[in-house]
Amino acid sequence: MTAKPxxxxxxxxxxxxxxxxxxxxxxxxxxEVIDIGPTTPESTHYPKHGEAAARRVASGxxxxxxxxxxxxxxxxxxxNKVKGIRCGVCSDTFSTRMIREHNDANMLxxxxxxxxxxxxxxxxxxxxxxxxxxxxHATRVDMIKAIES
Ligand code: RB5
Numbered sequence: 319m320t321a322k323p324x325x326x327x328x329x330x331x332x333x334x335x336x337x338x339x340x341x342x343x344x345x346x347x348x349x350e351v352i353d354i355g356p357t358t359p360e361s362t363h364y365p366k367h368g369e370a371a372a373r374r375v376a377s378g379x380x381x382x383x384x385x386x387x388x389x390x391x392x393x394x395x396x397x398n399k400v401k402g403i404r405c406g407v408c409s410d411t412f413s414t415r416m417i418r419e420h421n422d423a424n425m426l427x428x429x430x431x432x433x434x435x436x437x438x439x440x441x442x443x444x445x446x447x448x449x450x451x452x453x454x455h456a457t458r459v460d461m462i463k464a465i466e467s
Contacts, residue, residue, distance in 0.1 A: 333430030
């Protein structure tokens with residue numbers, strides 16, 4: 319039996335129910351989902367939730383990560399500070415497919431106050447199904463990695 323691929327989910331307080339629905343949606347597709355919260359709606363600080371998720375991806379514990387905040391922007395900025403993370407905010411499925419196929423993104427950020435749940439789930443599906451194309455794109459991703467070192 320092969321192990322399930324593992325994905326970490328995190329957010330701030332912006333839309334916890336959206337994050338939990340996304341977790342169920344991904345788990346139903348055969349992923350092991352590690353939802354690291356938060357679970358209560360008090361205002362909280364997106365950088366710490368983003369960093370916690372990013373560390374699990376950067377360490378290799380999780381292959382992919384999905385994060386949410388109100389706009390998706392602040393938490394994306396936080397996770398991209400962690401070495402090895404490539405994350406984009408997406409509000410459409412084309413950009414989502416591209417950040418996997420061309421940029422080898424390992425995290426996706428969603429703006430919970432920007433998009434509705436139906437689009438969020440379509441974007442998640444696009445993120446999970448797209449594959450990095452390599453080739454000339456690998457050269458460019460290597461250039462991104464070189465900036466980190
Ligand atoms: C929280 O109010 C809000 O600032 C946060 O969810 C996010 O949008 C930040 O980028």
